[in-house]
Amino acid sequence: MLQYLILPVTQFQQNCSLVWCTATNEAVLIDPGGELPRLLAAVKQRGLTLKAIWLTHAHIDHAGGTGQLAREQGLPIVGPHPGDQFWIDGLPQQAQMFGFPPAEGFKPDRWLSDGDTVQVGHETLTVRHCPGHTPGHVVFHSASAQRVFVGDVLFVGSIGRTDFPGGNHQHLLDAIRTRLWPMGDDTVFIPGHGPEGTLGRERKSNPYVADAA
Numbered sequence: 394m395l396q397y398l399i400l401p402v403t404q405f406q407q408n409c410s411l412v413w414c415t416a417t418n419e420a421v422l423i424d425p426g427g428e429l430p431r432l433l434a435a436v437k438q439r440g441l442t443l444k445a446i447w448l449t450h451a452h453i454d455h456a457g458g459t460g461q462l463a464r465e466q467g468l469p470i471v472g473p474h475p476g477d478q479f480w481i482d483g484l485p486q487q488a489q490m491f492g493f494p495p496a497e498g499f500k501p502d503r504w505l506s507d508g509d510t511v512q513v514g515h516e517t518l519t520v521r522h523c524p525g526h527t528p529g530h531v532v533f534h535s536a537s538a539q540r541v542f543v544g545d546v547l548f549v550g551s552i553g554r555t556d557f558p559g560g561n562h563q564h565l566l567d568a569i570r571t572r573l574w575p576m577g578d579d580t581v582f583i584p585g586h587g588p589e590g591t592l593g594r595e596r597k598s599n600p601y602v603a604d605a606a
Contacts, residue, residue: 395516395538399583400435402428403493405454408585410542413441414514421445421471421513423533423542424455424585425462427493432458433466447511448472449544450530451480452557453487453496455585460484460497469502471511474522477529479559505531507572521572525565526553534576541592543582547573549590552601569602 394415402409403426411432413420420441425432436443446463448456450473463470480487481499488496505511507522511533518533526545530553534541545553547569555562573582578593596604 395513395535395540397540397542397583398435398439399589400428400432402426402431403454403457406586407454408583408587410583411435411439411441412447412513412542413439414516417514418442419444419514421447421511422462423447424449424544425458426454426456427458429458429462429465432462443468444513445511446470447533448501449532449542449546449585450527451477451484452527452545453484453491453493455544456481456484457488457493457496460499463499464497470499471503472501472505472520473527473531474506474524474529475504476524476559477527480527480529507531521568523565523568523572525555525561525563525568527557528559528561530568532573534580536576539577539580541573541576541580541582543573543584545585547582547590547595547599547602548584548587549595550599552599566602 397412400409407426410423484496505520509520523546532543580592
């Protein structure tokens with residue numbers, strides 16, 4: 394069974410997700426933007442074994458702690474899509490610009506593409522490439538748990554910004570409608586900021602991507 398814990402980190406209150414398989418106690422961290430001691434304490438408190446880092450995209454609040462965490466814990470970095478290479482390259486500059494602690498550079502051990510799968514313990518999640526907020530943004534979908542970790546693609550009542558370099562508003566709208574909506578109205582999405590929601594509710598009421606919009 395898939396379980397998860399949301400751990401808001403950094404001054405941007407980015408939702409880092411600790412995700413694990415209850416059958417094996419193997420875990421991953423999705424988007425460890427910072428506050429690494431707190432993240433590792435949550436892993437230890439639950440008796441989990443951290444196996445990897447998964448990234449939805451490479452903005453500083455999502456990826457700022459990745460290089461250090463991977464180096465210190467000997468973890469592979471999985472994702473995002475290669476479209477975010479320039480964001481990874483610019484992490485040190487992003488850290489300086491936004492007042493974050495210095496960010497270590499890194500190279501993902503595995504880039505992700507649309508339709509790939511990733512695994513934690515016995516649980517398999519499907520990767521969907523959802524560009525728009527960044528060119529290489531991906532999401533992680535567990536059909537069995539009816540959960541999708543969407544990073545900054547979709548929020549309750551809103552969508553990701555597209556005014557950063559490489560952003561594209563139409564690409565984001567298309568990704569939400571063609572890649573998220575087919576996951577089903579009852580699917581719960583875990584965004585990069587703010588509360589969880591359901592795809593069905595956003596499809597009905599989100600002013601940017603509702604069917605009636």
